[in-house]
Amino acid sequence: MFTVFLVDDDARVIKALSRLVRVKGYNAEPYTSPQEFLDRHDAAVPGCAVFDVSMPGLDGLELQQALSANGASRPIIFLTGKGDIPTTVRAMRAGAVDFLTKPVSVRDLIGAIQRAEELDARSRQAQAQLTSIEARIATLTPREREVLTHVVAGRLNKQIAYDLGTVEKTIKFHRSSIMKKLDVRMVADLVRMAEKAGISK
Numbered sequence: 001m002f003t004v005f006l007v008d009d010d011a012r013v014i015k016a017l018s019r020l021v022r023v024k025g026y027n028a029e030p031y032t033s034p035q036e037f038l039d040r041h042d043a044a045v046p047g048c049a050v051f052d053v054s055m056p057g058l059d060g061l062e063l064q065q066a067l068s069a070n071g072a073s074r075p076i077i078f079l080t081g082k083g084d085i086p087t088t089v090r091a092m093r094a095g096a097v098d099f100l101t102k103p104v105s106v107r108d109l110i111g112a113i114q115r116a117e118e119l120d121a122r123s124r125q126a127q128a129q130l131t132s133i134e135a136r137i138a139t140l141t142p143r144e145r146e147v148l149t150h151v152v153a154g155r156l157n158k159q160i161a162y163d164l165g166t167v168e169k170t171i172k173f174h175r176s177s178i179m180k181k182l183d184v185r186m187v188a189d190l191v192r193m194a195e196k197a198g199i200s201k
Contacts, residue, residue, distance in 0.1 A: 002117050003027040003047030007037045007063065008079070009055045013102075017050065017109075024110055034058040043072035046124060048097065048116035050109075053080040053087060061087065064094055073123060075116035079104055133197050136182050144181070147174040151187065152194045 004021045008014050009032055018028040027047075031037040034055055049067070051060035058066060060078050067074060078091050078099045088099045097119065098112035140148065150160040157175065161168045184190045194200075 001027045002120070003029050003045050004113060005037065005041070005047055005049040005074075006030045007034055007049065007055070007060075008032065008052035009034075010052070013052070013079075020106060020109070021113070024113075026113065034063045038063070038066055038070070041067070041070075041072065043070075043074065046120055048075040048077060048113060048120060050077045050079060050113075053078050053091075061090060061094070064091070064096070068094075075119045075123075077109070077112045077116060130196060133182075133193050137194075137197050137199070139181050140178060144174050144178050147171060148178055148190075148194060149199060151175060151178070152191050152199055 004026045006014055006017050006021070006028060007030075008017070011032055014030045014032055018030045021028040029047075031040075034051075034057055037049075038058075051063055053060040055063075060080075064076055067076075075097045076091075076095070077097050078088075079102055080087070080099065081102045091099050097116045098108075100108055100112065137145075137148075146164065147160060150163065155163070157168045157171045161171045164171070179185065179190065182190060182193060184193060
């Protein structure tokens, strides 16, 4: 189930938001302390976060930065008691899904959560794909990795053989092994996969 992490130092707001989120079919995980949220946060749980902008200790934007510094990528929706254009711009530039003014309407909040749910799903799918690619690339031998970088650069077999001081037949063998291990048939697919894993031309 998709979890909405709620962080606001006002217990009444947290209670109301938790009730609303649960009625709409989401799991609510409420926190009145930003630090408690950071201490207990599990990035593996699918979900989004709703942060109040003005909180003692860490404010919403600082909490967003702390989350990113911990390597956690999660869609964030900000709530504020007063409209502040510079703060809104900072939040959106840092990747916020939305910046809503209290009292927030049910339609606006649920709409933002739905967008966050779509973003989270796409992000997790991309991460899963990258993890799968990296696992396959990890099965290559050092020599195959070397040949792969040349293939990605668009080098022909005879050029690669010359660069690596070997014969074309050996390069053909390595290329065949690479394609098999990475489960691709076309060189274009091989290039795309390598680039996703950070192996560039």
